[in-house]
Amino acid sequence: DGGITQSPKYLFRKEGQNVTLSCEQNLNHDAMYWYRQDPGQGLRLIYYSQIVNDFQKGDIAEGYSVSREKKESFPLTVTSAQKNPTAFYLCATGDWTSTDTQYFGPGTRLTVL
Amino acid sequence: EDQVTQSPEALRLQEGESSSLNCSYTVSGLRGLFWYRQDPGKGPEFLFTLYSAGEEKEKERLKATLTKKESFLHITAPKPEDSATYLCAVHPNPRISNFGNEKLTFGTGTRLTIIP
Numbered sequence: 726d727g728g729i730t731q732s733p734k735y736l737f738r739k740e741g742q743n744v745t746l747s748c749e750q751n752l753n754h755d756a757m758y759w760y761r762q763d764p765g766q767g768l769r770l771i772y773y774s775q776i777v778n779d780f781q782k783g784d785i786a787e788g789y790s791v792s793r794e795k796k797e798s799f800p801l802t803v804t805s806a807q808k809n810p811t812a813f814y815l816c817a818t819g820d821w822t823s824t825d826t827q828y829f830g831p832g833t834r835l836t837v838l
Numbered sequence: 839e840d841q842v843t844q845s846p847e848a849l850r851l852q853e854g855e856s857s858s859l860n861c862s863y864t865v866s867g868l869r870g871l872f873w874y875r876q877d878p879g880k881g882p883e884f885l886f887t888l889y890s891a892g893e894e895k896e897k898e899r900l901k902a903t904l905t906k907k908e909s910f911l912h913i914t915a916p917k918p919e920d921s922a923t924y925l926c927a928v929h930p931n932p933r934i935s936n937f938g939n940e941k942l943t944f945g946t947g948t949r950l951t952i953i954p
Contacts, residue, residue: 765847768882
């Protein structure tokens with residue numbers, strides 16, 4: 726079954742703890758993205774990667790970190806420095822050589838207590 | 839700076855009542871304009887990509903159109919299952935802006951509710 730998987734679907738953490746959100750894809754797309762979605766604010770780009778071992782900051786990178794060691798995986802760590810981490814997090818891939826489309830995973834809802 | 843503005847923020851229609859959603863944009867060279875549908879608690883689902891002014895694409899009760907400044911998502915005779923948030927995004931030409939980086943700029947969406 727092809728696509729983008731994000732795990733877990735729901736995640737609860739205590740304030741001050743770091744947490745890592747998983748994103749895996751088997752679509753063989755080079756580009757991967759992390760967005761944050763809050764009510765009324767649309768999708769805001771956190772980090773993106775266009776190739777393995779390289780990534781760039783998006784519009785709201787503070788308090789987040791990523792790695793891209795494999796083409797299939799782009800994990801996002803929400804650190805204790807992120808002031809308002811409770812949100813819906815979406816991972817996406819970009820196929821800019823064939824279908825010219827961005828595809829989204831099912832999302833992870835993070836709640837910090 | 840690339841900008842995308844969607845209107846209205848929310849729209850309630852009776853089943854069968856046709857209407858349009860608007861997406862106004864400013865971008866330094868448009869490579870493509872995307873429409874997505876998002877159901878509550880789920881990731882956005884790709885609907886259409888439009889590339890040049892005058893282009894139209896259709897899928898079931900939805901038709902997307904594009905001008906040089908805006909795009910419309912027309913919904914004809916909607917059904918309750920069409921209720922969702924519809925997102926618009928622009929993909930700037932990386933050769934003109936974004937320093938060669940491929941990334942989209944999204945609007946805040948229109949929340950559509952179809953009442954039976």
